[in-house]
Amino acid sequence: MLDTFFGGVFNTELTTVIAPGQFLLCVGASLVIGLVLCAMMLWGTRPSTGFAVTLATLPAVVCVVIMMVNGNVGAGVAVAGAFSLVRFRSAPGSAREIGAIFAAMGAGLMAGMGYLGYAALFALIIGTMTMAYHGLGFGSKNHALCYQTLHITIPEDLDYTGVFEPVLQQYATKSELKQIKTTNMGSLFKLTYDLTLRDSGxxxxxxxxxxxRNGNLEISMCQQETGAATL
Known part of the structure; x- marks a missing residue:
């Protein structure tokens, strides 16, 4: 009776019917795999609740979609196009978040195809390697360098060309003027530099x-936001 109910309206001899027990097994396994993958991929970070919940449930969603496609090439192409829209309809995330999403989708795809063991193994391998790489500081050979963004306010009658460069060269290995804009109804200028300090102390x-050199006007310095960590 249940097999008939869950059989679907458009079943043909070319379509394999998924039994309710198999469906629940795959979805349940996907939820467990998603929870483990979420905990491992986000280890050492402070993600938002929404992102953590989404990452934990994403494998189950992908699993169900793959099971419903069930070998239909046309439906598979449509699903791939739908998934591609998710990236462009959401706010850009960090490289780690994007990687976690792809890992969750990969695990869900394996589970949807019935390879539950491979899905679990894949999640464990990817999660373990992610934790290891971040724990060892992989790719952060320049972690000792201090990247800062410097904001300098100057009066409008000050010719800033070459005024601050000698000081910046003394305290920074690299300095680049990124932005110049007026402020306070045009009576002041604000210069923005990206610096790599020699000594953060x-x-x-x-x-x-x-x-x-700037007439004792406002100066601020903050941690530099680089684009290398985002995709």
Whole structure:
């Protein structure tokens, strides 16, 4: 009776009917795999609740979609197109978040095809390697360098060309003027620099040296936001 109920309206001799027990087994396994994968991929981070829940349930969603496609090439192409829209209809995430989403989709795809053991093994391998790479600081050979964004406010009558470069060269291995804009109804200018400091412990010395050249107006410094961590 249940097999008939869950058989579907458009069943043909070319379509394999998925039994309710098999469906529940695959979905349940996908949920467990998603929970484990979520815990391992997001280890050491502070993700939002929404992203964590989505990542934990994504394998089950992909699993169900793959089971429903069930060998239909046309439906598979349509599903692939639908999944591609998710990336462009959502806010850009970090490289780690994008990688976690792809890992969850891969595990769900395996589970949907019935390879539950491979899906679990894949999740464990990817999760373990992600934890290991982040724990070892893989790819962060320049972690000792201090990247900062510097904002300097100057009066409108000050020719800023070459004024701050000698000071910046003394305290930074690299400095680049990224933005110039007016503020306070055009009476002031604000310069924005990206810096790679030689010594993060000399930030106050740098600011004091700059204050002597900008008329003691506002100066601020914050952690530099780089585009390398986002996709």
């Amino acid at each position: 000399k930030e106050k010395e740098l600011i004091d040296a700059l204050r002597k």
